[in-house]
Amino acid sequence: MYGLEAINANNGWAISVVGVSIVFSGLVMLSLVISQLHKVLALWENPSKIKALFKIKQPEDQSDKLQEKEIADQAIFTESQKEVVKQFGLLIRTMEDHFSLPRLLHLAQISDLKNPHSTLNNLLETKIIIPDGSGFFTWEKETFDKAIL
């Protein structure tokens, strides 16, 4: 048996359509999952963001406002300080997402960055670097963008 007759007799059309559909479904599903993977991981790494998603907006408290102002005041860096902070950012990109503070300080010192101790202190105060609760620290890109860029 040859030609279309052979294809029909062996259910060829259906097998091909089903086969192509399954391959596409599998890879579409996988691409959808991995396109969201980094977002899920970002939430996992910063549980505060998950809480923020479910947090009901409270009327703004005066003390919160004062605290925000304090952070904003602290976040004012001079141009030269901003440069150093950017260099710290570059150093952190070479490290793991959760990095150790002494290691960062050591890298800053051997890289000859200006005033590494005070800059690190400023980064902690302005919450550009925050503790992850397990002895390591993470880089808050959004806070950095607001304060420096």
Next chain:
Amino acid sequence: MDVLFIEFYHNTGFYLWDYRYLIMIVVGLVFVYLGIAKDYEPLLLVPIGFGILMGNIPVFQGLGLSIYEDNSVLHYLYFGVTQGIYPPLIFLGIGAMTDFSTLLARPILMLLGAAAQTGIFITFLGALALGFAPNEASSIGIIGGADGPTAIFLTAKLAPHLIGPIAVAAYSYMALVPVIQPPIMRLLTSRKERLIRMEEPREVTKREKIIFPIVAFLLCCFLAPAALPLLGMLCFGNLLKEAVVTERLAQTARNSLIDTATILLGITVGASTQGDIFLVPSSIGIFALGALSFSIATASGVLFAKFMNLFLKIKINPLLGAAGVSAVPDSARVVQMVGQKEDPTNFLLMHAMAPNVSGVIGSAIAAGVLWSLMAS
């Protein structure tokens, strides 16, 4: 004494030879030449080519020399092919070598890997139309996946008598990627399309890379469980690589293990192409359909990339579609080469690796689907 000489002469290849053995010896020599002199897939073509020479020395039955004799050494080594053992080991090594970063950075390119698998199913129809049985047609169609181990694995399960021609066709076309693909790519794209530059991919974290093989394995194998031996090993190999703590195992998988499996697979597949068994009309049909399958797979990927561009705000270079066939990394290199002919400052290799590795996953799923459909 004369009788002894005559008896001995009757056992030599000079007496037992047949023109078909001679043709295959020439084919073997061409493979070795292409591998060594032209550098076309030497790691595959040299073992297969030499295997063809080994398989086509005329021997008399009963001494346990031919690969098809139960008590021969080659037959025992061939067991890894007929039982589908070597292909998953090769996939383990491929997994331990592959970096999925570009795929993770731009998951949409995965669709190109899916589109290129259309060639498998179109060729399946073509093989049915030419009178091949459905299990044989499935094995022939998988050549379009441009993935030697997958083609051998599926053929071992569905049509073991066709392993020789299918393996030789699959590896020949894989080696000929730089010859087959560029004309199709140029024919289906305009110069303007070939000049499209791709956006820089985002940075991918280590955690994403570690989680990916686990998610990919679970998702794909729940969907197509028959792909488990291939995808399981591919993803496991990749996990070994990305986990860092298992670097020693990853090293073994991507060096000595894959090399051993490739040598054994190459030499035995080559030896299985014994002239009297290999040179039959169906082999010619398989070669013709294999070329068709490969060309359709390339064209499907390119055309699907153009189709995607109708909906995408930031266009993708349609040449990337050709990398959807899973000849890793050759088809990605071809994309780079064709792209750079138009614009030497356009670097597409990194981007082409995304559809290329998704093609590996896609062809493994396609093999799993065909296996389970044929088994049922």
